[in-house]
Amino acid sequence: MPNMIAIWMPNFIMSYLGSTVTPGEAGSQFWALIYVLIIFAGVSVAVMSMNWLERKALAHFQIRLGPMRVGPHGLLQPIADALKLMLKEDIIPTEADQFVFWIAPLIGLLAAFTVYTVIPFGPSQAVSDMNIGILFMLGVSSLGVLGVVVAGWASNSHYPLIGALRSSAQMVSYEVAMGLAVVSAILMTSLNEKGTGTLSMIGIVRAQEQQGIWFIFKFFPLGLIAFIIFAIAMIAETNRAPFDMAEAESELTAGYHTEYSGLRWSLFMLAEYAAMIAVSSIAVTLWLGGWMRPFVRLLHGPSWDFIFSLFPGLTFLGLAAIAFVGVLRMPAHSFFKIQKIGLAAFGGLLGFIALMLLVIAIAGRSEDASIGSRLNESIGYIYWFLLKVAVFMYLFIWYRATWPRYRFDQLMRVGWKVLLPISLAVLIVTAIVGVLVA
Amino acid sequence: MSAPTGEDTKNISHLAAPNRENSNRENSDRGETEGKNVGGNDLTFANPDKTYLDSNELIINMGPQHPATHGVLRVILKLDGEKVLGTECIIGYLHRGVEKIAENRTYTMFNPYVDRMDYVAAVSNGLGYCEAVEKLLNVEATPRAKYIRVILTELNRIASHQLWLGTHALDIGAMTPLFYTFRDREEILKIFEKYCGARLTTHAFRIGGCQYETYAGFEKEVKNFLIFVAPKINEYETLLTTNRIWMERTKNVGVISAADAIALGVTGPVLRASGVKWDLRKAQPYAAYSEFDFEIPVGTNGDTYDRYLVRMAEMRQSLRIIEQAVNGIPEGPIMAKVPKVIKPPVGEIYHSIESPKGELGYFIVSDGSTQPYRLRVRPPSFVNLQALDVMVRGLLVADVVAVIGTIDIVLGEVDR
Numbered sequence: 142m143p144n145m146i147a148i149w150m151p152n153f154i155m156s157y158l159g160s161t162v163t164p165g166e167a168g169s170q171f172w173a174l175i176y177v178l179i180i181f182a183g184v185s186v187a188v189m190s191m192n193w194l195e196r197k198a199l200a201h202f203q204i205r206l207g208p209m210r211v212g213p214h215g216l217l218q219p220i221a222d223a224l225k226l227m228l229k230e231d232i233i234p235t236e237a238d239q240f241v242f243w244i245a246p247l248i249g250l251l252a253a254f255t256v257y258t259v260i261p262f263g264p265s266q267a268v269s270d271m272n273i274g275i276l277f278m279l280g281v282s283s284l285g286v287l288g289v290v291v292a293g294w295a296s297n298s299h300y301p302l303i304g305a306l307r308s309s310a311q312m313v314s315y316e317v318a319m320g321l322a323v324v325s326a327i328l329m330t331s332l333n334e335k336g337t338g339t340l341s342m343i344g345i346v347r348a349q350e351q352q353g354i355w356f357i358f359k360f361f362p363l364g365l366i367a368f369i370i371f372a373i374a375m376i377a378e379t380n381r382a383p384f385d386m387a388e389a390e391s392e393l394t395a396g397y398h399t400e401y402s403g404l405r406w407s408l409f410m411l412a413e414y415a416a417m418i419a420v421s422s423i424a425v426t427l428w429l430g431g432w433m434r435p436f437v438r439l440l441h442g443p444s445w446d447f448i449f450s451l452f453p454g455l456t457f458l459g460l461a462a463i464a465f466v467g468v469l470r471m472p473a474h475s476f477f478k479i480q481k482i483g484l485a486a487f488g489g490l491l492g493f494i495a496l497m498l499l500v501i502a503i504a505g506r507s508e509d510a511s512i513g514s515r516l517n518e519s520i521g522y523i524y525w526f527l528l529k530v531a532v533f534m535y536l537f538i539w540y541r542a543t544w545p546r547y548r549f550d551q552l553m554r555v556g557w558k559v560l561l562p563i564s565l566a567v568l569i570v571t572a573i574v575g576v577l578v579a
Numbered sequence: 580m581s582a583p584t585g586e587d588t589k590n591i592s593h594l595a596a597p598n599r600e601n602s603n604r605e606n607s608d609r610g611e612t613e614g615k616n617v618g619g620n621d622l623t624f625a626n627p628d629k630t631y632l633d634s635n636e637l638i639i640n641m642g643p644q645h646p647a648t649h650g651v652l653r654v655i656l657k658l659d660g661e662k663v664l665g666t667e668c669i670i671g672y673l674h675r676g677v678e679k680i681a682e683n684r685t686y687t688m689f690n691p692y693v694d695r696m697d698y699v700a701a702v703s704n705g706l707g708y709c710e711a712v713e714k715l716l717n718v719e720a721t722p723r724a725k726y727i728r729v730i731l732t733e734l735n736r737i738a739s740h741q742l743w744l745g746t747h748a749l750d751i752g753a754m755t756p757l758f759y760t761f762r763d764r765e766e767i768l769k770i771f772e773k774y775c776g777a778r779l780t781t782h783a784f785r786i787g788g789c790q791y792e793t794y795a796g797f798e799k800e801v802k803n804f805l806i807f808v809a810p811k812i813n814e815y816e817t818l819l820t821t822n823r824i825w826m827e828r829t830k831n832v833g834v835i836s837a838a839d840a841i842a843l844g845v846t847g848p849v850l851r852a853s854g855v856k857w858d859l860r861k862a863q864p865y866a867a868y869s870e871f872d873f874e875i876p877v878g879t880n881g882d883t884y885d886r887y888l889v890r891m892a893e894m895r896q897s898l899r900i901i902e903q904a905v906n907g908i909p910e911g912p913i914m915a916k917v918p919k920v921i922k923p924p925v926g927e928i929y930h931s932i933e934s935p936k937g938e939l940g941y942f943i944v945s946d947g948s949t950q951p952y953r954l955r956v957r958p959p960s961f962v963n964l965q966a967l968d969v970m971v972r973g974l975l976v977a978d979v980v981a982v983i984g985t986i987d988i989v990l991g992e993v994d995r
Contacts, residue, residue, distance in 0.1 A: 203758035299639045303661065303976065383752060383824055392980050394646060545824045546752025548977045549661060 163343070165258075165269025176268045180257045188414040189219040195538050202542035213484035214467060229403030234296065237400065241295035246401070246408035249288025253415035255281045260422045261343045263432045263522030274342035275323060278423055279316070282378070285416055286312040289380070289397050292409070296400035304396030307386045307549055311377055314553060315384075318560035319374035322367040325564070325571040326427040329356050329364070332575055346431030353438045355430040363571050368428040370564045372536075375420040377552065379413060382541035386549055421533035422526075429529050432522035443506075450502040450517055453524040457495035464488030636664060643672050647750045647980040650990030654967070654979065661975045666968045670961075673994040681954035686712050686786060686921040689951070694780035696958065697992040699742050701780045702735035702771070703934040709784045710865055711930035711941035713915075715923040716786070723911045724788035725867040729904045730801060731774065731783050732866070733897040737808065738767040739935035740890050740897075744815060747887070747984035751828050756818055763811045766804050773800070787917030801905050805898050812894050819887070829883035833970035833982035836881060843969065844962045847937025849986060852889045853881030859933035866932075871903045883985040890987075922949050936960050936987050956995060960988040 164172035193208070193216065200207025208215025233242055259274040261267040271277050286309055293305020330348035331338030339345060349355055357368045377384040388396035398409045425431060434449045465488045471477045498520060505517030547555070637660075642653035651672035657664040677696060681689045693708045694701035706728055713720060720728070741764045745757035768778040773794050775783050783789065819825045835845070837853040850857055858875040860868040876892030878885030925947040931940030937959025946952040963986050970982045 199754075203755050204762055205758060299637060303639075307661075382754075385752075386977075392647065392977050542755050543818075544753065545748065545819075545822065545828055546977075547824055548828055549975060551824075551827050 161265050163261075163265050163267045163270045165267075165271075173268055176266075177258070180260075180268065181254065184254065184257060184415050184418065185411070187418060188411055189223070191414050191418075191534060192219045192222070192410075194534070195541075198535070198538045199542055202539075213471075213480040213487070216484075216487065223407065226407040227404055231404065232400075232402050234298070234400050236297045238295040238297065241291055242400075243405075245288050245292035245295055246405045246412065247288075248291060249285050249412035250408050250415070252281055252284035252288065253412040253419060256416075256419040259342050260419065261346060261426060261431055262526050263519055264343060264347070266432075266519060266523055267343065270341055270343045272344075273340050275327065275340050275345065275423070275427070278342070278419075279320060279323065282416060282419060282423075283312065283316055285412065288409075288412065292401065293397040296397075298400055300393045300395075300399045301397045304386075304388065304393045304399070308380060308397060311380075311384065311386060311549075311552060311556075314556040315374040315377040315560070318370055318556060318564045319378060321561070321564035321568050322371040322374065323423075323427060325363070325367045325568045326356050328568070328571050328575055329359050332579060342426050342431075346426055346433065349430050350433060350437070355428060355433070357428040360571060360574050363567055363574065364428060366563065367567050367571070368424070370560050370567070371424055371427070372533075373560060374556075375424060376537070376540065377556070379416045379420055379537075381413075381417065381537055383544040383546050384552060385546060386552060417534065417537055418530060421530045421537075424533060425526060425529040432526045434521060434525045447502070447506045450506065450521050451499065453520050454495050454497075454499035454502055456524070456528075457491050457498060461488045461492035461495055464491055641979065643669075648983060648990075649746060649988060652964075652983070652988065652990055652993070654983070656976065656979065658976065661977075663971050663974055663976065663979060666971055666979070668964055668967060670964075670990075670993050673990045675995065677995040678954055678956060681951050683950065685949045686923070686951065689954070690784075690786065691780065691782045693956075694782055695991060696956065696995055697739075697934065697936065697939070697960065697989045698779055699989055700735050700739040700935045702731050702783050703739075703932065703939060705782060705784045706732050706866065707930065707932040707934065707939045707941055709786050710932065711928055711943055712786045712921065712923065714930050715926065715928045715943055715945055716917065716921065717924075718787055718915050718917055720788045720866075721912050721915050722867070722909045724784075724913045724915070726904050726908045727789050727793060727913065728784055728866050729868065729871070730901055730908075731771070731781075733901045733904070734767045734770060734801070734804075736897045736935045737894050738764045740894050741767075743890065743935075743984075743987045744887075747981075747987075748819060748825075750980045750984040751825065753819065753822075753825070756815055759811070759815060759818075763808055766807060770797075770800055770804065773797075785914070786921060788912070788914040790914075792913055798905050798908065801901060805902055805905075809895075809898060812891065816891060820891070826884060828977075828981060829887060829985075831880070832883045832974060832978050833985060834880060834882045835966055835970050839969055840881065840966065843966050845937070845966050847933070847935070847959050847963065847987075848886055848889045848893060849937065849963050849966065851875065852878035852886040854879055859931060859938060863931075865930070867904070868900075870907070871900045873900050883981055886985045920949060922947065931957065934959055936989070936992070937963055958992040958995060960986075960990075960992040961995075964988050964993055 164170075164176055196218070197207045197215070208218040211218045211221045233239055256278050258268040259271050259278055261270070289308045289312075290305045293301040293303075293308070296302070327338050327340060327345070329338075329352075330345050332352060333348065339348065352359070356364045358364055376382075380386070380388060386392075386396075388398070393399070398406055401409060430437075434452075436445075440449075464484055468481055468485045468488060471481045471484070501513060501517050501520060505513035505515070507514055637658040639656045639658055640653060641656055642648040643651040648654065653669040653672065655667045655669065657666070675695070677692055680692055684692070690705065690708060693704040697704050709720075741760040745760035748754075748756040771781050771783070772778045774797065775781050775791055783791075835843075835849070835853055837850075837855050840850045840853045840855065845853075846857070854877055856875050856877050859865070860873075861875055873896045876889050876896065878889050923943075923945040925945055927942065927944040929940055929942045931938045933939075938957065939959055940957030942953075942955040942957070943951050944953040967979075967982060967986060970986075971979045974982075
């Protein structure tokens, strides 16, 4: 019996490896679980690095240095913060609804993380290729508002309540414009011989591959307008500046999470950043070609493929170089010795990753079914996808540094009177143009 | 306004509004949405107790610990949803009894205390006090001292406005201007530090003139600062003046008419933004202001945006004044002939100056001894704060924050 398991297990595990579909589609629970764990760990790390990046970038916008003390250039600050938040006293106000207060951050967190099951990092690099992927994604991500509303209500306090009310109204109104913008992108997927579109996230990117154009440029400027509407709505959807009315520090102290502290508060933050990455992923999938590398049409052929496959390695090489420049620029004082060593080690790690990636890119440049080639391909998909998401993440920080906050009624006016009519018009015009083209 | 008591949250029924026909509501571009809420009638002002659909009012404490109240102001808000039905300011959390302290200190000893009132414009406070006592003593500062006073006071005006701009923008949600303004304010503080050793509560002036001669290179540094800061003011304006969100957040928000402003005793940029050309530097020139050529910027609508523009223009006018003063600074002594022991004759005096926040007045009663019999300060922040309720009725919670910022209060001065 154990013998049979010993044979069956590896077979079961290996059976998926040659496949070109997602583990969900291949029916491999084991690999689905592995993917889920990888994504969970990856998103958590991404949130932590985003935390550091936001503080650093925001600081440099504002002629400050940002975190500098914990680790070289404050690199260990997110870890220190996470430890601090975990060790803090867990306060539940006496007047609060204990159970609801307890469950609210979890709702937000679950909603934010569940979305990742359908995000296609590559044609087979997703947990599942649901045929209603985008619908699922919009539905689950809008559950996040429930966490906010419930948190505001359970706190039994005025400021959180106002924050929760603002948030619910805001998210509901912006979802409409967002949904219509998404529909116009989905309409574009139906421009094929069969005339049928798809709601599958992978299908949407495949449609862009087949048509050889990112939907942001499709029917110019229709795709662009829809994309901009989505890009605005997604900021409101994730409660980020300039639409951060639910938190509005200067008005509502901290909005819906005023009464939260320690670990629970950090769960809200985790959910917020995870949701930011998730909505950016939707935007990338729908309009920016998902995992496609830029200039697929213009610069094609094996040599161009090879050049573009060097990008991941070169990126890490650049990061390593930045780290080493940081080492060189460190003051010569003995106080900085440990920081210097730490930064050098970090740079070395980045350099090592860069080396590995470059080796894979060179080893896997042939277009066969060897492991190296497939690995090279996957790295390319994930790299381009994440790079596009990273651009959005930077934009989130940039917006926050630049703009004042909208007032609640102005936000509503923008949502209902500006974005909604435009997105409706774009939808109708896209449909007409689509029919004419077909 | 009243002193803090335990009962004030329960009992704010006396927040009945005056029947204000020309209220901010008419100017508000949000009239159409709100008008529907209340059935087209201006119920907010005619009948402040009535809420939309007779829903329950929410009474909420903004402060004393709140990020946007600039210290320890406590505003009790009566809300219908997000709409403000009435406000009440509770002050006194920073009360230190400055006026009473004055009665137990000699005139010279009390001089540093005034710096602690409006601590972001300490130089102006000192100027007002010194000039009031000088008036009482019937001495006049030397011309050179007057010029030094003007330069430092105007530098302080810029510093105060920069701090106001940073915090005001932060209240409205723009984080970044705060750091820019603090970077540039630092240069002013450096000049203060070099001049008298202190950065914030400077105690720069003495009764009869100035204690310190300007340091070597003072004029050059001030001139360099003028060259440095003019483009920086443009930089702030680039971030805010034509920013859509900034305009929407500030235009037609917290409107106060000229008549109301005068009736409430509002002074300073808040009054000028309502279109009243009243600046004590021109109306009742003190120090050396009559010798300089500058304009009084005025607004038209009396809204938050106009107050912003007026203050920005004032910074530029201050630069003009400083430039003229530095170029024309006369030689001579910096201290007038003042007796060693200051013992003013029996009498009373009121002297006021245009501080960055408005009319800062000192009323001193002398009984002929070395200590004032009574000293009363007319703080601009305290008087201007009265206008808060008039400005925010019918607006939203977010506007309360914007209006508190635009009045530019310093709680050290409000509570004294």
